[in-house]
Amino acid sequence: MNHYHYIFTGNGLSALLTLFEMIQSGRFSDKKILLIDSDSKNKNDRTWCFWDTKNLFDEISAKKWQLAWFKNKDFTNQLNLNPYEYKMIRSADFYKLIFDEIAKHTNIDMFQDEVVDFSELGNHCVVKTKTKSFTCNKVFNSIYNPELVKSQKKIPLVQQHFIGWFIKSKEAVFTENCTTFMDFSVEQKGNTRFMYVLPTSSTEALLEYTLFSKDLLSKEEYEREIEDYIKKLGITEYEIVEKEQGNIPMTCFPFWKNNSKNIINIGSAGGWSKASTGYTFKNSVKKSKELVRFLKTGKDFTKFHKINKFWCYDLLLIDILYQTNQHGSAIFSSMFKTEKAPLIFKFLDEETSFWEDLKVIWMCPKGLFIKALLKRIF
Incomplete structure (x- = not known):
């Protein structure tokens, strides 16, 4: 042996x-x-994205963006990510x-x-x-x-599940230097659902239909929503170059x-x-x-492992998404309707001070988080 x-x-x-x-x-x-x-592991089976300020894996970054759209049914906000880049x-x-x-x-x-x-x-x-x-x-x-x-039932599990199509379109509809971070204008259907768009040229992009929810969908439902979104973009003719799908556990x-x-x-x-x-x-x-x-x-x-304050913050959000999944759009919209994307990224990277934490927390729907906190305590 x-x-x-x-x-x-x-x-x-x-x-x-x-x-x-x-x-x-x-x-x-x-x-x-x-x-x-x-x-x-000899083929392209997934795509990873992240925000960064430190040239992390620059040598293999396929694309970088300095701008990002955040959208819902009520507003559209273009975020300036500086000093971050989205890779x-x-x-x-x-x-x-x-x-x-x-x-x-x-x-x-x-x-x-x-x-x-x-x-x-x-x-x-x-x-x-x-x-x-x-x-x-x-x-x-x-x-x-x-x-x-x-x-077990003490710590909930929310799943981030998605199917993505990398397409080439006949029409030049994509803004190459601006990714779509979250587009909540798609029908929520009682869940937290959004479209995620990563353009690599004016005619090429990866489009992912993504949910944060307890239950998965049939393959046909993800793909039907992608097809509908492509039509809304004004694309009449396109080629599907690659497909990918994933399911990431969101849990504390x-x-x-x-x-x-x-x-x-x-x-x-x-x-x-x-x-x-x-x-x-x-x-x-x-x-x-x-x-x-x-x-x-x-x-x-x-x-090896130690719990920090961010584990507690994450636990409250997961509790909310598990119990009242329809509030996801409101929570993320309250954060990204501001011009403070760099602060939010710093917070999500778990690099903020307590006072910076409070600035981010103050943006969120307070009633939801107070209720979740009280439920955890009592």
Whole structure:
């Protein structure tokens, strides 16, 4: 049975970012590392977007925007994102960057198979796939188990689910330098529903029909709404170049309580997506850096996570969206009808002071949050 210092069960975003940070640190070149996944990650299977001021992964950013539309049925606001830029990264470019780096290091192996079990046995761990078993010192698990959240009622689960079409149109209808961050002018139907548009030219864009809600839709309903939106844009002829779909868990569930001394849950399995927005890429970059710094301390993984004030803020929003999902548009509209997008981004990045927190909170419908807070307390 082959032994490794570190095994990653799953080689998605969180695993690859953590491994990349380990490589960049230069502290793990003498450690044997194994990545296991049933998927070869050799195609473009998703798109990540995030706001940034620090040239993060500029070399593989497919597009950047300095302006963004926010829309609902009552108003349209063009947001100046300065000093931030809104960036788009295509997963195929990210995978290539990381795998090219991995190929330079003989201490890192990759194995394509499905992980069926992993466990901690004293001071080492065992990882089993359909065809082989391995032992290691520590496991980074990114295999998400939704039943952990669904089997309890104390912490709710809202799902960010979407289908996106990347299209080329005959008509030049898109504003290339301005993304559509959220367009709540689509029918809400008792939910929080919006269209998300990422233009790469005047005739090309990724359009995603997105919901923050408890329940998923049929594939036909997402695609029907995209078709209707395309018609409203004045497009009469277009080609669908690619399709993508996703479902991101939005929850404050304490995944970290399932960490053990030598096994840590990362990515969606560890609650690395920002609960209140579902944004994953930048949050995972931060978490991976924290985790690699933590590894150097030699402490056990049960001591990695700490709750902060932003976890509490997120919990109140998720409570509201779970209980009264129809209020999502009003909440986000109250924030983005102002000219304070940079402050909101700073808040969502969990980098604001308490006084800055209050400025953002003051923008929101206070009755909803007071009611949610009182319900949590009592």
